[in-house]
Amino acid sequence: MAYALPLHQHGKSKVRLGRVWRDGNVHHMVEWNVNTMLESDMGHAFFKGENTGMTATDTQKNTVYVVAQRMSQKCTVEQFAIALAQHFVLTYPLVSKAKVYIEQKPWNRVQMGGLPHDHGYALAGTEVRTAYVTYDKAGKLDVTAGLKELSLLKTTQSGYEGFLRDEYTVLPEVNDRIMASTVTCTWKYTNQPACYDAAFAAAKSSLLDAFLGPAKGGVYSPSVQYTLYNMAKNLLDRVPQSESVFLNMPNLHFIPVNPVGSKFNNDVYVATSEPHGNIEAVVTRRGMIPHAKL
Numbered sequence: 001m002a003y004a005l006p007l008h009q010h011g012k013s014k015v016r017l018g019r020v021w022r023d024g025n026v027h028h029m030v031e032w033n034v035n036t037m038l039e040s041d042m043g044h045a046f047f048k049g050e051n052t053g054m055t056a057t058d059t060q061k062n063t064v065y066v067v068a069q070r071m072s073q074k075c076t077v078e079q080f081a082i083a084l085a086q087h088f089v090l091t092y093p094l095v096s097k098a099k100v101y102i103e104q105k106p107w108n109r110v111q112m113g114g115l116p117h118d119h120g121y122a123l124a125g126t127e128v129r130t131a132y133v134t135y136d137k138a139g140k141l142d143v144t145a146g147l148k149e150l151s152l153l154k155t156t157q158s159g160y161e162g163f164l165r166d167e168y169t170v171l172p173e174v175n176d177r178i179m180a181s182t183v184t185c186t187w188k189y190t191n192q193p194a195c196y197d198a199a200f201a202a203a204k205s206s207l208l209d210a211f212l213g214p215a216k217g218g219v220y221s222p223s224v225q226y227t228l229y230n231m232a233k234n235l236l237d238r239v240p241q242s243e244s245v246f247l248n249m250p251n252l253h254f255i256p257v258n259p260v261g262s263k264f265n266n267d268v269y270v271a272t273s274e275p276h277g278n279i280e281a282v283v284t285r286r287g288m289i290p291h292a293k294l
């Protein structure tokens with residue numbers, strides 16, 4: 001039997017990275033999901049099991065981080081994709097064509113009080129507003145408002161230090177890291193607000209303000225736990241009709257990368273969502289009954 005190999009290619013999929021360019025206190029951040037695919041003169045790998053001259057997919061993944069770091073000026077996803085594709089073709093003699101497909105997450109700089117935040121981002125168009133209502137024969141009405149999938153990120157003003165260390169602990173202590181979360185929050189009303197829309201707007205901005213801090217400079221977070229508690233307190237302060245707040249905040253890790261042949265320079269991160277930390281709490285006004293997790 002004679003066989004043909006009309007197509008072969010190999011690449012790395014879902015190389016997720018964060019890239020931060022720091023211009024003084026003002027930071028620019030992108031999150032990219034990169035997929036590479038190389039067409040190359042590698043028939044011998046298929047026919048004979050010989051890998052000579054093959055650009056391993058692991059090398060392709062490492063190269064994504066290296067080229068991301070080399071983009072020393074803030075660049076577009078197209079410019080990065082061009083640099084990466086050209087690198088593969090110009091570096092490896094057997095590669096005839098590089099195909100680079102990238103998806104960019106819609107992280108947008110948050111506007112706070114009309115000012116662009118120095119280092120605070122929110123994911124566009126993901127947030128869902130929720131309402132949970134019960135009403136019984138005795139005429140008792142309970143209204144629990146909320147939101148979910150509110151994704152927030154800050155490129156600095158976050159750290160995590162002083163935690164228990166034992167033989168299972170390898171996490172380094174840091175006083176500067178990216179903090180990102182997809183917030184779920186519900187709050188139960190003791191009294192019904194005159195306007196649910198206005199109460200919702202106040203609740204949402206209380207969460208954003210406590211997570212990100214002021215547009216200029218932000219606010220330091222020593223942990224997701226501390227920030228979560230401040231977000232809940234802020235909501236209780238600014239929405240006087242609320243009595244109990246539930247918050248769930250996954251800790252979506254951005255892990256510093258040492259690109260091959262170089263060092264982490266507060267610039268390139270592996271963007272992950274699995275596994276992730278998960279922090280949640282109910283915060284009430286003193287004496288109030290906490291509402292159940294929905």
Ligand SMILES: O=c1[nH]c(=O)c2[nH]c(=O)[nH]c2[nH]1
Binds near residue numbers: 222
């Ligand atoms: O803010 C954090 N809280 C944690 O509980 C935790 N655990 C961890 O590994 N990193 C972090 N960060």
